[in-house]
Amino acid sequence: MVEYVVYYRVSTERQGRSGLGLEAQRAMVEQFLTPADQVIAEFTEIQSGKRDDRAELWNAINLVKKTRSKLLIPKLDRFSRKVSFISGIIDQGIELVVCEHPNVSTFFLHLLACFAEEERRQISERTRAALRAAKNRGTVLGRNAHALAEQRRSEKRIFFETIRIEFERALVEAGTYSGAARLLNEWDVKTNKGGCWHPQTVKNYTCFRNSLESK
Numbered sequence: 001m002v003e004y005v006v007y008y009r010v011s012t013e014r015q016g017r018s019g020l021g022l023e024a025q026r027a028m029v030e031q032f033l034t035p036a037d038q039v040i041a042e043f044t045e046i047q048s049g050k051r052d053d054r055a056e057l058w059n060a061i062n063l064v065k066k067t068r069s070k071l072l073i074p075k076l077d078r079f080s081r082k083v084s085f086i087s088g089i090i091d092q093g094i095e096l097v098v099c100e101h102p103n104v105s106t107f108f109l110h111l112l113a114c115f116a117e118e119e120r121r122q123i124s125e126r127t128r129a130a131l132r133a134a135k136n137r138g139t140v141l142g143r144n145a146h147a148l149a150e151q152r153r154s155e156k157r158i159f160f161e162t163i164r165i166e167f168e169r170a171l172v173e174a175g176t177y178s179g180a181a182r183l184l185n186e187w188d189v190k191t192n193k194g195g196c197w198h199p200q201t202v203k204n205y206t207c208f209r210n211s212l213e214s215k
Helices: 012-019 021-033 055-067 081-091 106-136 144-173 177-187 199-213
Strands: 005-011 038-046 069-074 096-098
Touching: 005 021, 005 055, 021 144, 055 069, 055 106, 055 144, 069 144, 081 106, 144 177, 144 199, 177 199
Parallel strands: 005 038, 005 069, 069 096
Antiparallel strands: none
């Protein structure tokens, strides 16, 4: 029998109230656990992944130390995208288990954290590069332009929240962008423009979701 303390995290109060995001994370944990496993406790945090001062996480870690159990998280990027943060937790002797990477060693967890941190950096750099290019073309990046960009992002976020459960379920079940696109099309889930899903579309929305959750 393996004893686990489960930790979930969502970025906003809205996600916490609606269950969006949490439902997909709970589904991953349920699929991971075996009948012989025991969940000692579950902790849910409503906090940005950029912050390290997470009360529920430290409550979970203290319980793991006290019970000598393992800390179970659905996805590494739900835990953190900072290599230093993840390394610091592991260095405390905490055995970290990730549902989406059940057989990954501590060494490879460090590598995955590096990839996640690099992905976040690249998203930020691409955004800055796009803004520079627009400015060089003469586009005025003033109040109106920023307001329009924020409006479009808000509309995209609102749409994404309406399909988040199906989207994250498709990613979990398929494990690939192409497989997730196939499932979404089979389930008759339309894109924001009412079209079909393609692997690149799934990838784009995955990056968009990650940018929302990293805040």
